[in-house]
Amino acid sequence: MFIGQTRFLASSLKLETATGEQRPLTRVQAAVLVMLLGERGRVVSRASIQAAIATACGSELPQQAANAAQSPKARADSRTETRADTRTDTRADKSFVALDDIMASLERLIGADWHSHFEVVGRQGFILHHRRPARRLFARPAGELSAPLFVGLILILAGLLFFLNRQLPTLELLPFSQQQTLTNASGESLLWRRVGETNTAIKQLKAILPQCEHQPWQRISVSASSAAPHPLLHLVLEGGALSAPQNLKLFDIDGDESLSLAVLKEAGVCD
């Protein structure tokens, strides 16, 4: 049975590393491994493991379990004192600590393969996974990655964002300089939109439009060419009886009184 590249030799109670080195296990450590490997991929409760240890080692628990975590010398020294204590102490608390110590001792024996397969499930128990669990990129990136690598990735992403920001143009929003609803006396509304700067003719047009008795258009977009060849008022009329928008170019309307309701009616801007 393998934990990563470390092989558990149940018959000889040994672990064999990837390099071929064999490491002896205590009976308690072996019992824990047998239990975890038997339930591989599932949560094994602390009580179950304790029961397995008790079955395998009898009355030596939990002190022997605690000893498993100690150095061989300390373990040997303390072995003579164990048996009297184990029967009288509060077993639950000690066994809880002892189990963690056993796991720590296994971690020291097995190394990287252990903590890439082994998982503590709160205070309930433990899982020995079949394979190394998938890395969770967004769970704890700083914890999963080494600090220089994490900073490096962040810098690369920031550089990419800067590059993209320079490469991809931003969308220009709100192309209209002015946008508002005009309402005439009969309550008909018209969306007025101006592109660019205003001038006298545009102001006149905006003032006259609400005077229309009937508004045949739903939307009027307007702009003014003040430069050569000659002043021109550009109107785009939309939403009328004709489905397609209509363009209207008004010449010679730069004078103070050049635009009137009559002119707009003649041109079909209003009825």
Place this chain on the structure above:
Amino acid sequence: MTDTVSWSGRSLWLAALVILLPLLALVGMQHWTEDRGDLELGCTAQLADGEGPLSENLALHLSIHDGNAELVYGVHRDGVELGAIRLWGTLSEWTPASLSYHLSLDKGQVLMDFTQPRLPDHLQQVVMLGRQPLVQGKPLPVSFRVLELEKHSALVVFDDSQALWSCEVKKWGPMAR
């Protein structure tokens, strides 16, 4: 237990590819569309002055294909083209995000109906304005933006003149032919 595991090299390469490939595809798409700003617009306008509608109409035809641009601006009466200006050159730049087009028109012609004694006044003034850079051997820069785009129509404004046009969209995009 302390977790000192760091990512393996293969995982890092995979993560870098997952991040980089879509970004590179985005930049590639941007460059691809920059080269393919094909477009064809047809626009007509009624003319009017302070006394009412005039009998002439204006017509504007604008086409961009494979980086070449052509602009035809004419005056019509009763369906007959009295005269027109045809300018052509290249699409020097366009920005898909803001739908801004910059044309560099270095060649031009004046087209006139044979029966007309002279160009319409408005067209004559446009010719005088547009020919100056060409006479000096420079291209005429023309820039416009599409403010609104619907299925069959586009609202277009020319940057220099602020001329506003609603145009029929005849072709649009890289697949336009």
